Amino acid sequence: MSVLLNKDSRVIFQGFTGQHATFHAEEAMKIGTKVVGGVTPGKGGTQHLGLPVFDTVEEAVRETGADVSGIFAPPPFAADAIMEAIDAGIKTIVVIADGIPVQDMVRVERYRLGTNSIIIGPNTPGIITPGVGKVGIMPSHIYSPGRIGIVSRSGTLNYEAVAQMSELGLGQSSSIGIGGDPVNGTDFATVLKAFEDDPDTDAVLMIGEIGGPQEVDAARWAKKNMRKPLIGYVAGLSAPPGRRMGHAGAIISSESDTATAKIDMMEALGMFVVRNPADIGATVLRAIKS
Amino acid sequence: MNIHEYQTKDLLKHYGVPVPPGRVVHTDAQAATVAEEIGGSRWVIKAQIHSGGRGKAGGVRVGNSIDEVRVIADEIIGSLLVTHQTGAEGRLVRRVLVEQASNIVREYYVGLIIDRATRRITLVASAEGGVEIEVVAKQTPERIIREVIDPAVGLLDFQCRKVAYKVGLKGALLPQAVKVMKGLYRCMRDNDAIMAEINPLAIVDNGQLLALDAKMTFDDNALYRRPTISELRDFDEEDPKEVEATGHGLNYIALDGDVGCIVNGAGLAMATMDAITLHGGRPANFLDVGGGATPEKVANAFRIVLQDPAVKIILINIFAGINRCDWIATGIIQAMRDQNIQMPIIVRLAGTNVEEGRTILSTSKFPFIIASNLNDAAAKAVTEVNNIVQKVVPLKKEHS
Numbered sequence: 001m002s003v004l005l006n007k008d009s010r011v012i013f014q015g016f017t018g019q020h021a022t023f024h025a026e027e028a029m030k031i032g033t034k035v036v037g038g039v040t041p042g043k044g045g046t047q048h049l050g051l052p053v054f055d056t057v058e059e060a061v062r063e064t065g066a067d068v069s070g071i072f073a074p075p076p077f078a079a080d081a082i083m084e085a086i087d088a089g090i091k092t093i094v095v096i097a098d099g100i101p102v103q104d105m106v107r108v109e110r111y112r113l114g115t116n117s118i119i120i121g122p123n124t125p126g127i128i129t130p131g132v133g134k135v136g137i138m139p140s141h142i143y144s145p146g147r148i149g150i151v152s153r154s155g156t157l158n159y160e161a162v163a164q165m166s167e168l169g170l171g172q173s174s175s176i177g178i179g180g181d182p183v184n185g186t187d188f189a190t191v192l193k194a195f196e197d198d199p200d201t202d203a204v205l206m207i208g209e210i211g212g213p214q215e216v217d218a219a220r221w222a223k224k225n226m227r228k229p230l231i232g233y234v235a236g237l238s239a240p241p242g243r244r245m246g247h248a249g250a251i252i253s254s255e256s257d258t259a260t261a262k263i264d265m266m267e268a269l270g271m272f273v274v275r276n277p278a279d280i281g282a283t284v285l286r287a288i289k290s
Numbered sequence: 291m292n293i294h295e296y297q298t299k300d301l302l303k304h305y306g307v308p309v310p311p312g313r314v315v316h317t318d319a320q321a322a323t324v325a326e327e328i329g330g331s332r333w334v335i336k337a338q339i340h341s342g343g344r345g346k347a348g349g350v351r352v353g354n355s356i357d358e359v360r361v362i363a364d365e366i367i368g369s370l371l372v373t374h375q376t377g378a379e380g381r382l383v384r385r386v387l388v389e390q391a392s393n394i395v396r397e398y399y400v401g402l403i404i405d406r407a408t409r410r411i412t413l414v415a416s417a418e419g420g421v422e423i424e425v426v427a428k429q430t431p432e433r434i435i436r437e438v439i440d441p442a443v444g445l446l447d448f449q450c451r452k453v454a455y456k457v458g459l460k461g462a463l464l465p466q467a468v469k470v471m472k473g474l475y476r477c478m479r480d481n482d483a484i485m486a487e488i489n490p491l492a493i494v495d496n497g498q499l500l501a502l503d504a505k506m507t508f509d510d511n512a513l514y515r516r517p518t519i520s521e522l523r524d525f526d527e528e529d530p531k532e533v534e535a536t537g538h539g540l541n542y543i544a545l546d547g548d549v550g551c552i553v554n555g556a557g558l559a560m561a562t563m564d565a566i567t568l569h570g571g572r573p574a575n576f577l578d579v580g581g582g583a584t585p586e587k588v589a590n591a592f593r594i595v596l597q598d599p600a601v602k603i604i605l606i607n608i609f610a611g612i613n614r615c616d617w618i619a620t621g622i623i624q625a626m627r628d629q630n631i632q633m634p635i636i637v638r639l640a641g642t643n644v645e646e647g648r649t650i651l652s653t654s655k656f657p658f659i660i661a662s663n664l665n666d667a668a669a670k671a672v673t674e675v676n677n678i679v680q681k682v683v684p685l686k687k688e689h690s
Binding site: 152154163209211214242243245246255276 | 375404406407409410411424427428440441442479482484509510511512514515541543545553554555556557558559560561562563564565566567568573576578581609610611612640641642663664665668
């Protein structure tokens with residue numbers, strides 16, 4: 001998909017020389033991602049993985065023309081790193097950290113207003129465009145090039161869906177994790193729009209979970225604006241109300257937050273819905289054949 | 291993280307929000323002493339547990355003399371309070387808040403939430419005080435007033451005035467309402483709360499606004515930078531298994547079924563529970579081992595799941611991305627050996643190093659039930675648990 005990560009994307013990593021960023025930058029490079037350098041304050045001027053390290057994102061953008069950044073800063077420092085990327089004009093900012101204080105994200109979202117930056121995450125496995133590259137922590141070997149777009153809040157459930165699709169010979173145009181936090185940079189509807197406009201995508205799978213209005217908002221948007229088939233699943237059918245199910249954002253606070261309420265609404269809005277998580281792949285196949 | 295009412299009121303007082311004179315006590319004698327010290331002719335004795343619905347459960351009572359205060363405090367302290375949030379087993383009351391009783395003229399609701407749609411803190415108010423805001427939102431949504439706060443400038447005076455006028459706080463009450471709303475906002479912002487509410491905010495007979503009850507929930511992810519808030523944590527109010535799990539870097543939530551679950555990732559953990567439910571089974575827990583799970587972490591997961599005596603079988607569902615199936619398998623073997631586990635164990639492994647993981651399981655002496663995918667895993671788990679239940683039921687019948 002050309003909107004967020006394509007063959008022309010020039011990728012940097014913030015927190016580049018750390019253990020996690022190093023491992024995942026190497027993995028990304030192995031599948032062809034065009035990584036052009038990284039940022040670690042205090043290590044500017046050195047080399048890492050054969051690539052230049054910069055002190056600031058501004059300098060990295062000026063020297064390398066980077067337009068995508070994978071942020072591997074730990075949660076206490078992530079908000080500052082995201083705003084530095086926005087300030088430097090990075091277009092796609094992928095935030096892996098799980099555990100960023102929610103009020104930090106409220107401030108980040110305010111800071112982003114009026115810019116062209118898109119924040120993917122936080123608490124996301126990232127973005128992968130099979131055959132082109134990835135910025136994230138997902139196991140790239142399970143994905144294969146194809147024409148189904150995937151957008152999900154959860155990482156491992158995304159892998160589960162991909163495995164089910166692979167068994168049926170279905171590949172992905174791109175897979176995007178919007179993350180499991182209550183305040184995230186990009187919502188489902190925004191990603192659906194990107195897939196709707198993408199010539200390499202034929203159908204979209206949306207994997208949601210309990211908590212928040214995003215899934216239904218996206219379904220409403222799709223009803224009005226989307227022509228490609230949209231398949232939806234919502235995890236947490238058996239989750240008790242008022243408890244945070246692992247993800248900070250996965251909590252039933254009102255009746256409209258439940259998996260059943262969301263799925264029913266999605267079905268009423270004309271989506272293909274999956275009620276049993278074991279049927280995700282089969283439902284995608286049925287949708288594209290319809 | 292939740293805190294007690296008296297702790298919330300102490301915090302709010304620092305931010306200029308007026309609260310009734312009062313103090314928390316642990317004994318009936320202290321309750322009487324405090325009532326005398328704060329003065330007045332009527333007092334409220336309020337059970338301090340992390341739950342709503344305390345009043346209906348008999349945990350909030352009025353004493354008309356010092357002696358009555360003592361008697362009521364004695365009755366409440368040490369009792370088990372059963373509310374709609376505690377479950378049938380109830381919650382032990384270890385302390386009560388003794389406050390001067392107020393003559394209430396009118397009650398309002400004022401709260402702050404983080405609104406997920408606007409991604410901002412939103413001020414919420416209603417003239418329907420003393421009622422849960424969720425109930426008002428459902429029955430009379432038009433009576434809820436909202437004002438979205440720009441984090442760059444914070445809650446502004448005019449926004450408070452707008453909201454106050456709309457709920458009917460006018461005249462001499464207006465400046466007081468502004469002070470309460472701004473105090474509540476600053477308290478939420480400065481302490482990384484994710485929810486703060488005063489319910490009811492009451493006009494009392496001397497024309498003052500008073501926060502009669504208040505609740506705050508704090509962001510677990512921000513506690514590292516809020517040491518004074520972290521100290522307010524009361525482990526007595528939390529499930530010890532969940533506290534222990536957190537200590538091991540695991541995310542555990544107890545449920546009421548009999549199929550123990552060990553899964554990686556929150557989404558897949560929920561989906562696994564859903565698949566079990568759809569096959570007619572009942573999950574005993576939510577458990578996310580997270581990423582980079584070591585064999586020790588997996589063994590700890592077993593220990594925590596098995597602390598629940600209702601667990602009859604365990605289903606392990608792993609889709610390894612940054613995890614490694616061989617480490618998971620090693621952890622499973624370690625748990626089987628060290629914890630002498632006899633119940634059926636269903637294992638589904640996929641992703642990174644899956645072949646190595648499967649080999650470790652198949653070459654061990656333990657009779658694992660291997661599942662090929664999510665559906666197979668849920669189906670096998672439910673079949674196994676039904677076999678166990680069927681074996682038990684006829685026995686009971688023979689004895690009866």
